[in-house]
Amino acid sequence: MAQETVLNHPEISSPPELPFTDSRQSTSAEEGIDLMKLATLLLQGKKTILRFILVAAVLTAIMVYLVMKPTYTGEAVFLPPQGSVGSSMSQLASQLGSLGAIGGLAGLKSPGEVYVGILGSRTVADEMVKRFDLQKVYKTKRLSDTEKTLKSSSKFVLGKDGLITVSVEDLDPKRAADLANGYMDALREQNGRLALTDASERRLFFEEQLEREKNALADAEVDLKKTQEQTGLIVPGGQAQMEIQTSAELRAQITSRQVELASLKQGATDQNPAVVRLQTEITGLEQQLQKLENDSGRRQPGSIQLPTAKVPELALEYVRKQREVKYHEVLFELIARQYESARLDESREAPLLQVVDRAQTPDKKSGPPRMLLILASCILGAFAGVSWVILRNFISTLQQDPLKAAQLETLRQAALPRR
DSSP: OHHHHHHTOHHHHSOOOOHHHHHHHHHHHHHSOOHHHHHHHHHHTHHHHHHHHHHHHHHHHHIIIIISOOBEEEEEEEEOOOSTTGGGHHHHHHHGGGGSSOOOGGGOOSHHHHHHHHHTSHHHHHHHHHHHTHHHHHTOSSHHHHHHHHHHHEEEEEOTTSOEEEEEEESSHHHHHHHHHHHHHHHHHHHHHSOOSHHHHHHHHHHHHHHHHHHHHHHHHHHHHHHHHHHOOSSHHHHHHHHHHHHHHHHHHHHHHHHHHHHHHTTSOTTOHHHHHHHHHHHHHHHHHHHHHOOOSOOOTTOOOOOGGGHHHHHHHHHHHHHHHHHHHHHHHHHHHHHHHHHHHHHHHOOOOEEEEOOOOOOSOOBOOHHHHHHHHHHHHHHHHHHHHHHHHHHHHHHHSHHHHHHHHHHHHHHSOOO
């Protein structure tokens, strides 16, 4: 009894109050969130929350099943070259300046990253747009918009095993596979244009030099032809020998007739027909010899009869033109041999894409992820329902306070459009 009396004593049965502790609990109760009250509020509004979830799920289902068209993904896998390409990163980075869309290649560490960059370049995208007429497919007016749509539908992944996977999404399964394989073809063409190896650089250099030397040889041949037409020289040595022989024969005929004329004059006068005939012949032969040795008249183009006095000058001009032609012929042959050698080296060192899997027409849809979208819409619907229940309760609480209700009405009136 004594113990009960002691326990029931008001001063002893209850512990002394701690002002600091009670103050913290009171502040927490006023400023904190009452979880029990919140749970009760949500349970009371569960039907509203379920309605939000149901409406969101139904709208999303209508969207994904009736409005959104299914997409298909075409995939192609290839192994990038592992040869001399990796040692040419700096050269490749400088040569890819024309591609425009490739950036930051100086820091690449593997050939695979180079080819991923080339696949995503503007040049490859332009080729794909033109080849598959994607502006009509995507119904875009500008080429830049078509490229953006294509790039958003394409993905290039370099795996840890070194294989590159090319994935393209499209509404048409066959076109999805064709686009993935088209990237492979465009990469081969671009790979052939870029000088990825030393042999390719040599081949391009000798190809330019060969074309230049070919034009120089053609010009030299034209100059030689003009010289032949203007001088009449075709074979300088033979023509000069012929002219010398003709001149000697004319001199011999003149001397022979002069001797015969001197013999006739010993017993005949100048009016003797034989004397007149010989004098006429001698005069004609002397004129021919003078014309042959030094013809001051104009030569007819194409004539092969040359004045012997001008044979050295014309032969020198001809020899110079002929020597120029021979020089360019020899140089052309040397460059042609080097060009063929560089081409053979390039064929041996050319980086070849090893296709592991060509894209096949997909028989399964890859999108849209319908169940995932419906689940996400349910979560958003639940969030919207909870927010609405809490907001509705908050507004109801405000309306119970006359001062807060007046402020709320003023806010509502201010939000309404003025008439």
